[in-house]
Amino acid sequence: MTQLKYLILVSRQGKIRLKKWYTAMSAGEKAKIVKNLTPTILARKPKMCNIIEYSDHKVVYKRYASLFFIVGVTPDVDNELLTLEVIHRFVETMDTYFGNVCELDIIFNFNKVYDILNEMVMCDGSIAESNKKEVLHHVTVMDTMESNDNLERVLS
Protein backbone atom coordinates (compact mmCIF):
# COMPACT_ATOMS: atom_id res chain seq x y z
CA MET A 1 0.00 0.00 0.00
CA THR A 2 1.31 3.39 -0.95
CA GLN A 3 -0.10 6.69 0.17
CA LEU A 4 1.94 9.53 -1.20
CA LYS A 5 1.22 12.97 0.18
CA TYR A 6 2.87 15.04 -2.51
CA LEU A 7 5.52 15.04 -5.19
CA ILE A 8 7.70 18.05 -5.87
CA LEU A 9 10.22 18.36 -8.63
CA VAL A 10 12.85 20.99 -7.97
CA SER A 11 15.98 21.96 -9.86
CA ARG A 12 19.40 22.10 -8.24
CA GLN A 13 19.04 25.86 -8.16
CA GLY A 14 15.80 25.63 -6.19
CA LYS A 15 13.39 26.32 -9.02
CA ILE A 16 10.15 24.37 -8.75
CA ARG A 17 9.47 22.48 -11.96
CA LEU A 18 6.43 20.42 -10.92
CA LYS A 19 4.15 20.01 -7.91
CA LYS A 20 1.47 17.46 -7.25
CA TRP A 21 -0.50 17.24 -4.01
CA TYR A 22 -2.30 14.06 -3.04
CA THR A 23 -3.72 15.21 0.29
CA ALA A 24 -5.87 18.21 1.04
CA MET A 25 -3.74 21.07 2.32
CA SER A 26 -4.21 24.80 2.49
CA ALA A 27 -2.18 27.01 0.18
CA GLY A 28 -0.24 28.19 3.22
CA GLU A 29 0.68 24.65 4.24
CA LYS A 30 1.79 23.84 0.71
CA ALA A 31 3.90 26.97 0.50
CA LYS A 32 5.45 26.16 3.88
CA ILE A 33 6.39 22.65 2.79
CA VAL A 34 7.99 23.91 -0.42
CA LYS A 35 9.78 26.73 1.38
CA ASN A 36 11.15 24.49 4.14
CA LEU A 37 11.91 21.34 2.20
CA THR A 38 13.64 22.83 -0.81
CA PRO A 39 16.66 24.34 0.98
CA THR A 40 16.83 21.41 3.41
CA ILE A 41 17.13 18.85 0.66
CA LEU A 42 19.33 20.90 -1.63
CA ALA A 43 21.78 21.39 1.21
CA ARG A 44 22.16 17.67 1.84
CA LYS A 45 25.42 16.01 0.86
CA PRO A 46 25.47 13.23 -1.73
CA LYS A 47 26.26 10.47 0.77
CA MET A 48 23.47 11.42 3.14
CA CYS A 49 20.35 9.32 3.54
CA ASN A 50 17.59 9.84 0.99
CA ILE A 51 14.92 9.67 3.67
CA ILE A 52 14.31 12.45 6.15
CA GLU A 53 11.68 13.23 8.71
CA TYR A 54 9.72 16.41 8.25
CA SER A 55 6.88 17.64 10.41
CA ASP A 56 4.47 14.71 10.93
CA HIS A 57 5.64 12.66 7.98
CA LYS A 58 8.66 11.37 6.11
CA VAL A 59 10.17 12.70 2.94
CA VAL A 60 11.93 10.56 0.37
CA TYR A 61 14.03 12.25 -2.26
CA LYS A 62 16.32 11.30 -5.10
CA ARG A 63 18.46 13.34 -7.41
CA TYR A 64 18.57 12.70 -11.13
CA ALA A 65 20.90 14.98 -13.09
CA SER A 66 20.06 18.49 -11.97
CA LEU A 67 16.62 17.62 -10.63
CA PHE A 68 15.50 16.54 -7.18
CA PHE A 69 12.39 14.40 -6.93
CA ILE A 70 10.88 14.96 -3.49
CA VAL A 71 8.03 12.82 -2.23
CA GLY A 72 6.16 13.12 1.04
CA VAL A 73 4.98 9.78 2.38
CA THR A 74 2.58 8.70 5.08
CA PRO A 75 4.35 7.11 8.07
CA ASP A 76 3.40 3.50 8.88
CA VAL A 77 1.61 3.18 5.55
CA ASP A 78 4.28 3.81 2.96
CA ASN A 79 7.45 1.91 2.40
CA GLU A 80 10.24 4.43 1.84
CA LEU A 81 12.27 2.09 -0.35
CA LEU A 82 9.21 1.38 -2.46
CA THR A 83 8.77 5.14 -2.83
CA LEU A 84 12.31 5.36 -4.21
CA GLU A 85 11.31 2.73 -6.74
CA VAL A 86 8.22 4.73 -7.65
CA ILE A 87 10.40 7.79 -8.27
CA HIS A 88 12.77 5.72 -10.36
CA ARG A 89 9.94 4.24 -12.39
CA PHE A 90 8.53 7.73 -13.00
CA VAL A 91 11.94 8.88 -14.27
CA GLU A 92 12.35 5.79 -16.44
CA THR A 93 8.92 6.34 -17.98
CA MET A 94 9.70 9.97 -18.75
CA ASP A 95 13.05 8.90 -20.14
CA THR A 96 11.38 6.51 -22.56
CA TYR A 97 8.67 8.96 -23.53
CA PHE A 98 10.97 11.93 -24.17
CA GLY A 99 14.07 9.94 -25.10
CA ASN A 100 16.66 10.82 -22.47
CA VAL A 101 14.57 13.33 -20.55
CA CYS A 102 16.15 16.58 -19.42
CA GLU A 103 15.01 19.58 -17.42
CA LEU A 104 14.11 21.45 -20.59
CA ASP A 105 11.72 18.65 -21.66
CA ILE A 106 9.92 18.93 -18.34
CA ILE A 107 9.68 22.71 -18.55
CA PHE A 108 8.22 22.69 -22.05
CA ASN A 109 6.08 19.55 -21.69
CA PHE A 110 4.90 19.79 -18.12
CA ASN A 111 1.40 18.74 -19.19
CA LYS A 112 2.79 15.46 -20.54
CA VAL A 113 4.75 14.93 -17.34
CA TYR A 114 1.54 15.37 -15.35
CA ASP A 115 -0.18 12.91 -17.70
CA ILE A 116 2.51 10.31 -17.05
CA LEU A 117 2.34 10.91 -13.31
CA ASN A 118 -1.45 10.72 -13.31
CA GLU A 119 -1.29 7.36 -15.06
CA MET A 120 1.09 6.06 -12.40
CA VAL A 121 -0.29 7.56 -9.22
CA MET A 122 -3.97 8.03 -8.39
CA CYS A 123 -5.32 11.24 -6.95
CA ASP A 124 -5.28 9.78 -3.42
CA GLY A 125 -1.56 9.03 -3.68
CA SER A 126 -1.81 5.30 -4.24
CA ILE A 127 -0.10 3.55 -7.11
CA ALA A 128 -2.40 3.07 -10.08
CA GLU A 129 -0.04 1.47 -12.55
CA SER A 130 3.57 0.39 -12.26
CA ASN A 131 3.92 -1.12 -15.71
CA LYS A 132 5.93 1.31 -17.83
CA LYS A 133 4.57 -0.04 -21.11
CA GLU A 134 0.99 0.38 -19.95
CA VAL A 135 1.60 3.93 -18.78
CA LEU A 136 3.28 4.88 -22.05
CA HIS A 137 0.52 3.22 -24.03
CA HIS A 138 -2.15 5.27 -22.26
CA VAL A 139 -0.21 8.50 -22.73
CA THR A 140 0.36 7.74 -26.42
CA VAL A 141 -3.37 7.06 -26.88
CA MET A 142 -4.10 10.42 -25.27
CA ASP A 143 -1.58 12.07 -27.60
CA THR A 144 -3.21 10.45 -30.62
CA MET A 145 -6.67 11.57 -29.55
CA GLU A 146 -5.44 15.09 -28.94
CA SER A 147 -3.72 15.18 -32.30
CA ASN A 148 -6.80 13.84 -34.10
CA ASP A 149 -8.89 16.50 -32.37
CA ASN A 150 -6.49 19.18 -33.56
CA LEU A 151 -6.70 17.92 -37.15
CA GLU A 152 -10.48 17.73 -37.05
CA ARG A 153 -10.63 21.24 -35.64
CA VAL A 154 -8.44 22.56 -38.45
CA LEU A 155 -10.37 20.76 -41.16
CA SER A 156 -13.82 21.56 -39.82
Added chain:
Amino acid sequence: MDDYQYPQNKILVLSHDSHYFSQTQLLKDLFQCNTTSATIVKGQTWENKYYRTSFDLYIDSFTSLPEWIKDFVTPECEPLRNVVAGIILITDTKSINPQEFLQRLVGVMHPNTFIMLVNINEEVEQDEIDELNETWNNGFTNVIEFVNWTKSRATIGHNEYGERLGLDRVREIIDTHDWLDCELQPMVTRVEPAYDMPLEQLITNLQSARLKFKSMGNGDEADVFANETANELSKYL
Protein backbone atom coordinates in the same frame (compact mmCIF):
# COMPACT_ATOMS: atom_id res chain seq x y z
CA MET B 1 5.86 54.71 -20.02
CA ASP B 2 7.91 53.77 -16.96
CA ASP B 3 6.30 50.33 -16.93
CA TYR B 4 8.10 49.25 -20.08
CA GLN B 5 10.45 46.40 -19.40
CA TYR B 6 13.48 45.97 -21.58
CA PRO B 7 14.13 42.36 -22.58
CA GLN B 8 16.63 40.67 -20.33
CA ASN B 9 18.65 39.32 -23.23
CA LYS B 10 22.30 40.21 -22.71
CA ILE B 11 24.85 37.58 -21.81
CA LEU B 12 28.00 39.03 -20.37
CA VAL B 13 31.16 37.00 -20.97
CA LEU B 14 33.94 38.13 -18.73
CA SER B 15 37.53 37.08 -18.25
CA HIS B 16 40.89 38.26 -17.02
CA ASP B 17 43.12 39.83 -19.66
CA SER B 18 45.42 36.83 -19.45
CA HIS B 19 42.57 34.42 -20.29
CA TYR B 20 42.00 36.01 -23.65
CA PHE B 21 42.48 32.80 -25.64
CA SER B 22 40.15 30.82 -23.42
CA GLN B 23 37.53 33.51 -23.77
CA THR B 24 37.84 33.49 -27.55
CA GLN B 25 37.58 29.70 -27.56
CA LEU B 26 34.52 29.70 -25.32
CA LEU B 27 32.80 32.31 -27.46
CA LYS B 28 33.48 30.19 -30.50
CA ASP B 29 32.47 26.86 -28.96
CA LEU B 30 29.42 28.07 -27.09
CA PHE B 31 28.02 30.85 -29.22
CA GLN B 32 29.75 30.28 -32.58
CA CYS B 33 31.00 33.83 -32.26
CA ASN B 34 34.40 34.63 -33.76
CA THR B 35 34.87 37.98 -32.07
CA THR B 36 38.34 38.51 -30.70
CA SER B 37 37.97 41.75 -28.79
CA ALA B 38 35.99 43.18 -25.91
CA THR B 39 32.87 44.36 -27.61
CA ILE B 40 29.11 44.01 -27.99
CA VAL B 41 27.81 41.49 -30.49
CA LYS B 42 24.16 42.08 -31.22
CA GLY B 43 21.59 39.79 -32.79
CA GLN B 44 22.99 36.44 -31.69
CA THR B 45 20.60 33.50 -31.71
CA TRP B 46 20.18 30.94 -28.98
CA GLU B 47 18.42 27.84 -30.19
CA ASN B 48 17.40 24.48 -28.79
CA LYS B 49 14.76 21.93 -29.67
CA TYR B 50 11.99 23.97 -28.05
CA TYR B 51 12.65 27.60 -28.80
CA ARG B 52 14.80 30.16 -30.54
CA THR B 53 15.54 33.59 -29.16
CA SER B 54 17.88 36.41 -29.99
CA PHE B 55 20.32 37.89 -27.52
CA ASP B 56 23.30 40.21 -27.36
CA LEU B 57 26.74 39.17 -26.26
CA TYR B 58 28.61 41.64 -24.06
CA ILE B 59 32.26 40.68 -24.00
CA ASP B 60 34.51 42.25 -21.44
CA SER B 61 37.84 41.66 -19.74
CA PHE B 62 39.47 42.99 -16.61
CA THR B 63 42.86 43.44 -15.03
CA SER B 64 41.54 43.47 -11.50
CA LEU B 65 38.31 41.65 -10.68
CA PRO B 66 37.58 43.64 -7.49
CA GLU B 67 37.92 46.86 -9.48
CA TRP B 68 35.63 45.54 -12.19
CA ILE B 69 33.02 44.52 -9.61
CA LYS B 70 33.35 47.89 -7.91
CA ASP B 71 32.36 49.57 -11.16
CA PHE B 72 29.68 47.05 -12.01
CA VAL B 73 27.79 47.38 -8.71
CA THR B 74 27.51 51.17 -8.90
CA PRO B 75 24.00 52.64 -9.30
CA GLU B 76 25.00 53.90 -12.75
CA CYS B 77 25.26 50.29 -13.93
CA GLU B 78 21.82 49.31 -12.63
CA PRO B 79 20.09 49.63 -16.04
CA LEU B 80 22.73 47.31 -17.47
CA ARG B 81 22.44 44.82 -14.60
CA ASN B 82 18.68 44.65 -15.11
CA VAL B 83 18.99 43.54 -18.71
CA VAL B 84 21.74 41.00 -18.16
CA ALA B 85 20.36 37.47 -18.51
CA GLY B 86 23.57 35.96 -17.24
CA ILE B 87 27.23 36.43 -16.50
CA ILE B 88 29.80 33.89 -17.60
CA LEU B 89 33.09 34.45 -15.84
CA ILE B 90 36.03 32.54 -17.29
CA THR B 91 38.48 32.15 -14.50
CA ASP B 92 40.87 30.04 -12.52
CA THR B 93 38.83 29.12 -9.46
CA LYS B 94 42.03 28.74 -7.46
CA SER B 95 43.19 32.25 -8.14
CA ILE B 96 40.00 34.06 -7.23
CA ASN B 97 37.95 33.99 -4.11
CA PRO B 98 34.43 33.06 -5.27
CA GLN B 99 33.00 34.43 -2.05
CA GLU B 100 34.39 37.86 -2.74
CA PHE B 101 33.08 37.83 -6.28
CA LEU B 102 29.68 36.27 -5.72
CA GLN B 103 28.60 37.91 -2.48
CA ARG B 104 29.11 41.36 -3.92
CA LEU B 105 27.24 40.49 -7.08
CA VAL B 106 24.22 38.54 -5.84
CA GLY B 107 23.10 41.41 -3.68
CA VAL B 108 22.75 43.77 -6.61
CA MET B 109 21.98 41.50 -9.55
CA HIS B 110 18.47 40.94 -10.85
CA PRO B 111 17.19 37.73 -9.20
CA ASN B 112 16.66 36.11 -12.58
CA THR B 113 20.25 36.58 -13.72
CA PHE B 114 22.41 33.46 -13.77
CA ILE B 115 26.05 33.59 -12.77
CA MET B 116 28.41 30.96 -14.10
CA LEU B 117 32.04 30.54 -13.20
CA VAL B 118 33.86 28.54 -15.83
CA ASN B 119 37.08 27.16 -14.43
CA ILE B 120 39.98 26.80 -16.85
CA ASN B 121 42.62 25.69 -14.36
CA GLU B 122 43.70 22.20 -15.39
CA GLU B 123 44.66 21.30 -11.82
CA VAL B 124 41.16 21.75 -10.45
CA GLU B 125 39.38 18.41 -10.12
CA GLN B 126 35.68 17.93 -10.79
CA ASP B 127 35.21 17.06 -7.09
CA GLU B 128 36.35 20.54 -6.14
CA ILE B 129 33.89 22.06 -8.59
CA ASP B 130 31.11 19.85 -7.17
CA GLU B 131 31.96 21.07 -3.68
CA LEU B 132 31.79 24.68 -4.79
CA ASN B 133 28.42 24.00 -6.37
CA GLU B 134 27.13 22.40 -3.18
CA THR B 135 28.24 25.44 -1.21
CA TRP B 136 26.81 28.02 -3.56
CA ASN B 137 23.66 26.32 -4.79
CA ASN B 138 21.66 26.93 -1.70
CA GLY B 139 20.10 30.04 -0.33
CA PHE B 140 20.37 32.37 -3.31
CA THR B 141 17.68 33.44 -5.68
CA ASN B 142 20.16 33.66 -8.54
CA VAL B 143 21.31 30.56 -10.36
CA ILE B 144 24.97 30.17 -9.43
CA GLU B 145 26.95 27.45 -11.10
CA PHE B 146 30.60 26.39 -11.26
CA VAL B 147 31.64 24.53 -14.36
CA ASN B 148 34.92 22.85 -15.18
CA TRP B 149 36.23 23.45 -18.69
CA THR B 150 39.74 22.26 -19.41
CA LYS B 151 41.38 21.19 -22.60
CA SER B 152 43.72 18.40 -21.49
CA ARG B 153 41.13 16.45 -19.51
CA ALA B 154 37.77 15.73 -20.93
CA THR B 155 35.08 17.76 -19.23
CA ILE B 156 32.33 16.27 -21.27
CA GLY B 157 29.84 13.57 -20.46
CA HIS B 158 27.95 13.26 -17.22
CA ASN B 159 28.66 13.13 -13.51
CA GLU B 160 27.44 10.42 -11.12
CA TYR B 161 23.91 11.90 -11.16
CA GLY B 162 23.74 11.99 -14.94
CA GLU B 163 24.23 15.74 -14.98
CA ARG B 164 26.07 17.23 -17.93
CA LEU B 165 29.57 18.60 -17.49
CA GLY B 166 31.61 21.32 -19.09
CA LEU B 167 30.16 23.48 -21.82
CA ASP B 168 27.16 21.14 -22.12
CA ARG B 169 26.18 22.18 -18.62
CA VAL B 170 26.60 25.84 -19.56
CA ARG B 171 24.28 25.23 -22.51
CA GLU B 172 21.78 23.53 -20.20
CA ILE B 173 21.77 26.50 -17.82
CA ILE B 174 21.16 28.90 -20.70
CA ASP B 175 18.48 26.59 -22.14
CA THR B 176 16.54 26.50 -18.87
CA HIS B 177 16.95 30.21 -18.20
CA ASP B 178 13.76 32.29 -17.96
CA TRP B 179 14.24 34.79 -20.75
CA LEU B 180 12.34 37.65 -19.15
CA ASP B 181 10.46 39.89 -21.57
CA CYS B 182 12.14 38.17 -24.52
CA GLU B 183 10.39 36.78 -27.54
CA LEU B 184 10.76 33.01 -27.70
CA GLN B 185 9.94 31.52 -31.05
CA PRO B 186 8.74 27.95 -30.60
CA MET B 187 10.60 25.31 -32.56
CA VAL B 188 8.04 22.58 -31.91
CA THR B 189 4.91 22.76 -29.85
CA ARG B 190 5.32 19.45 -28.06
CA VAL B 191 6.90 16.02 -28.24
CA GLU B 192 5.31 14.09 -31.07
CA PRO B 193 5.57 10.34 -30.92
CA ALA B 194 4.96 8.50 -34.16
CA TYR B 195 1.27 8.10 -34.91
CA ASP B 196 -0.31 5.73 -37.32
CA MET B 197 -2.83 7.11 -39.74
CA PRO B 198 -3.91 4.96 -42.66
CA LEU B 199 -2.77 6.35 -46.01
CA GLU B 200 -6.35 6.42 -47.31
CA GLN B 201 -7.45 8.58 -44.41
CA LEU B 202 -4.48 10.87 -44.90
CA ILE B 203 -5.35 11.36 -48.57
CA THR B 204 -9.02 11.92 -47.73
CA ASN B 205 -7.98 14.58 -45.22
CA LEU B 206 -5.72 16.20 -47.80
CA GLN B 207 -8.54 16.26 -50.35
CA SER B 208 -11.03 17.80 -47.95
CA ALA B 209 -8.40 20.35 -46.91
CA ARG B 210 -7.79 21.21 -50.56
CA LEU B 211 -11.52 21.71 -51.19
CA LYS B 212 -11.85 23.91 -48.16
CA PHE B 213 -8.79 25.94 -49.15
CA LYS B 214 -10.27 26.51 -52.63
CA SER B 215 -13.58 27.65 -51.18
CA MET B 216 -11.80 30.21 -49.00
CA GLY B 217 -10.24 32.06 -51.92
CA ASN B 218 -7.05 34.04 -51.44
CA GLY B 219 -6.45 35.85 -48.22
CA ASP B 220 -4.90 35.70 -44.79
CA GLU B 221 -7.52 33.27 -43.53
CA ALA B 222 -6.70 30.81 -46.32
CA ASP B 223 -2.98 31.12 -45.58
CA VAL B 224 -3.55 30.45 -41.88
CA PHE B 225 -5.69 27.45 -42.75
CA ALA B 226 -3.08 26.08 -45.17
CA ASN B 227 -0.30 26.45 -42.60
CA GLU B 228 -2.31 24.84 -39.81
CA THR B 229 -3.34 21.96 -42.06
CA ALA B 230 0.22 21.42 -43.23
CA ASN B 231 1.44 21.44 -39.63
CA GLU B 232 -1.18 18.99 -38.45
CA LEU B 233 -0.89 16.61 -41.39
CA SER B 234 2.90 16.61 -41.36
CA LYS B 235 2.77 14.95 -37.94
CA TYR B 236 1.47 11.82 -39.63
CA LEU B 237 4.06 11.67 -42.38
